[in-house]
Amino acid sequence: MFVNDPEGVDKEIVEEEAKHLRKVLNTFTLYKSHALTSNNRRRTDYYALPERHKALIPDYLTKLNKVDHAISKNYHVLKQILSDGKLFVGDEYKGSSNNDNDDKEQVTEYDMDKLRSTIKQFVREWAIEGKPERDATYKPLLDALNEFFKDVSKEERAPIRVLVPGAGLGRLAFDIVQQGFSCQGNEFSFYMLLASHFILNRIERVHQHEIYPFIHSFSNIVSSDDQLKPIFIPDILPSSIPPDSNFSMVAGDFVEVYGEEQHIEKWDCIVTCFFIDTAKNILEYIEIFHRILKPGGLWINIGPLLYHYENSPGEMSIELSLDQVKCAIKETGFLFQDEKIINTTYTSNPNGMLKYVYECSFWTCVKQ
């Protein structure tokens, strides 16, 4: 289900990618010891309390022990992703470094946070608990897609090619395929690529795996039971797509992959969900969307404008207001159809006391 094209890629880029991938794999490897160490810090702090304070929180140690157990459960899943991931990436990614320790030392809190976000992403995309977020975002996208192609029956949609840049763990692309379309997901993050390969290709039954996504922060928790509740993935069998359906995932940077000539006017529809703000230069994304769509093709978008590179030293970052984005889209040659604001969280703990609420801009527009 995965398509890669390592031919003609600069050797330096291949080595840079290999280095990055080793770091991602190391982050998976070190998850358990890292998480247990964090939890053990809590244990040490508890032991340092005066006895009268300990007496006020009689269930504290029991909870820490349960979290240790949940960390082991998470690692059980991560190990399977990891072993599969090592096979999936193949020899060309092994690169020149033979010194594992060098790489392991480079794993930072930032890397570990990416991995913890990946665990939460499973909930958003592949658990029943993520349904409210999927209903808020995927549903309007799918509705717009079905509306635009309402004259083509489900059985006749295979020739309609839909592209999902920033496909994450593949659920949105999967849902689009379920509607009869051909769909290609594109993803840049190795964390997401390893995890999506696992969920799309290695699942045998619904609810096969048990994960604990909310055990890594003890802040804004109403009850310990909520925090320790297992989440079962997947909620639907990823292999349950029609046998002749055309579903692929492509690894790589969107601009590099789809900036290629072979994609010009090859797509009927582009669906972006929490994607456009991953750009270093959002104008480049808009330009490529326009170039690779067929004339009259549709772009559907939902998401905020949380520019990923705004605070990354040494990286270009063009940060436009929503008004400026829309002007640029029109100037590039799109005609807006539907526009609205949709409020939603993103990989939020449904029982937590803090919610990041995105007031997303949703639009459909057509290539003129």
Added chain:
Amino acid sequence: MFVNDPEGVDKEIVEEEAKHLRKVLNTFTLYKSHALTSNNRRRTDYYALPERHKALIPDYLTKLNKVDHAISKNYHVLKQILSDGKLFVGDEYKGSSNNDNDDKEQVTEYDMDKLRSTIKQFVREWAIEGKPERDATYKPLLDALNEFFKDVSKEERAPIRVLVPGAGLGRLAFDIVQQGFSCQGNEFSFYMLLASHFILNRIERVHQHEIYPFIHSFSNIVSSDDQLKPIFIPDILPSSIPPDSNFSMVAGDFVEVYGEEQHIEKWDCIVTCFFIDTAKNILEYIEIFHRILKPGGLWINIGPLLYHYENSPGEMSIELSLDQVKCAIKETGFLFQDEKIINTTYTSNPNGMLKYVYECSFWTCVKQ
């Protein structure tokens, strides 16, 4: 209006504090050049764009120039806080370092972020734009306070002593004094202390100062005009309290200051707003609240549980769920009266596309 007691304080602590304060003052000093550099990074990135991209965003440079101007306006206010702050802190804080450059090098993005948060705090506490957040949080606190002391007329409330730990820029304490109570605010952060001293003691008229709190991030902005709208502070004259009212602000760590014997059973009421999660050990806070309240005294709280020290290496941090916090409060000897959940943002950009919504726990409880 400020009370400080440097007597009997360990010399090492004084030197540590002096060092920290120099860093805070340096952060104020370096604000303008730091913010202009960030904005200039955007200018450089714009110039690097191909001409066809520049043509899509014709107003981009104009906006950057307006942001430069707004940075200067902010700095105009910060300079006044700074010069006043240098006087306010007195000789004892000057410490032993004469090497300004050493200190200036220590200012980090983290420090600058604290300063930017202080600018936003002015909006929350002292601007008309902050009224929705104040209505959501201060109003239920004031209502509970007035209800508890409803049998005492406004004119007879001066002997009733209310304490506000984590007083920030002093607005809540000010509002409590407006209701006739005596009120002492306590604050630990030098950023807040410098800014609250300025707003409480150096203001001559309503809307005297113009600030631009939302110019430091270009993410999640709907329109540039929103982002560049000036905010006028204060919305009310801080000196407009009754002439015989008893209002003070005390600098220092809550546990250090109020753990002292002199405070035992001296307070009629404690009002905490977004404060209890600033504890390294929340049980210590609860214990002190109980000890310093008079028998039958009232504690009113609103806030989330975003434990400030959860991810601070080398610091103790006890992170309880809301259920555990409430159990510990009962065990310590409080009787809960009112309990509810109140949703609110905190120093949020009202026009932004991302809101951090806190599902706050509100309670009143009485010392038994």
